[in-house]
Amino acid sequence: GKLAVSHAPPLGLFGRFLLERRDDERGINVKLNGLLLLVNALRAYAIELGLDETNSIERLEAARAAGCFTRGETEDVRGAYETIFHLRLRHQLERVAAGKPPDNFVDPRALGRGDQRRLRDAFRAIRRLQGKVEDRYLTAALA
Numbered sequence: 001g002k003l004a005v006s007h008a009p010p011l012g013l014f015g016r017f018l019l020e021r022r023d024d025e026r027g028i029n030v031k032l033n034g035l036l037l038l039v040n041a042l043r044a045y046a047i048e049l050g051l052d053e054t055n056s057i058e059r060l061e062a063a064r065a066a067g068c069f070t071r072g073e074t075e076d077v078r079g080a081y082e083t084i085f086h087l088r089l090r091h092q093l094e095r096v097a098a099g100k101p102p103d104n105f106v107d108p109r110a111l112g113r114g115d116q117r118r119l120r121d122a123f124r125a126i127r128r129l130q131g132k133v134e135d136r137y138l139t140a141a142l143a
Contacts, residue, residue: 006040008130009033009123017108017120030091030119031104034084038077038126041133048136056081068132077129080122087111087119 010018010033019026028034042056045063053059057078064074092102108116 007033007037009037009126011120011123011127015120015124017116019107019109020105022105025105025107026109027105027107029104030084030088030106034122034126035081035088038081038084038129041126041129042077044133044137073128073132076125079118080125080129083118083122087115 010020010028012018017028019028039056042059042063045051045068046053046059049063049066049068051059051062053062060069060074060077060081063069064071069077087106088104091104091106095102106119108119111119
């Protein structure tokens with residue numbers, strides 16, 4: 001479970017995005033600081049529960065069936081996954097269309113207000129998921 005909580009999603013005070021600088025660009029690596037955190041958190045549940053599923057959403061559903069998540073939590077995590085996956089894909093397609101190599105470096109300031117809100121909500125959902133993982137495994141480690 002350590003990888004799942006190695007770092008928090010890039011949200012600062014009042015939900016401000018924490019941007020990284022890369023060359024002359026600023027943005028967020030949404031694969032490293034979003035999808036991977038979510039995937040690793042769900043992997044921790046899969047290992048503990050002995051799940052066969054390898055797909056993150058299937059792991060989420062199996063963990064919910066095992067009583068680890070409420071319906072609301074499940075919807076939040078699924079929504080976070082879908083939001084980041086789609087924003088990343090759209091960003092990559094835009095780069096390819098502009099003749100640039102695809103990457104995972106999204107500048108939230110270039111997104112519309114609705115997408116910014118969805119990305120912020122996705123990061124918050126991932127942070128809550130990490131909190132659940134920490135509570136579960138810290139408690140297990142101390143028991």
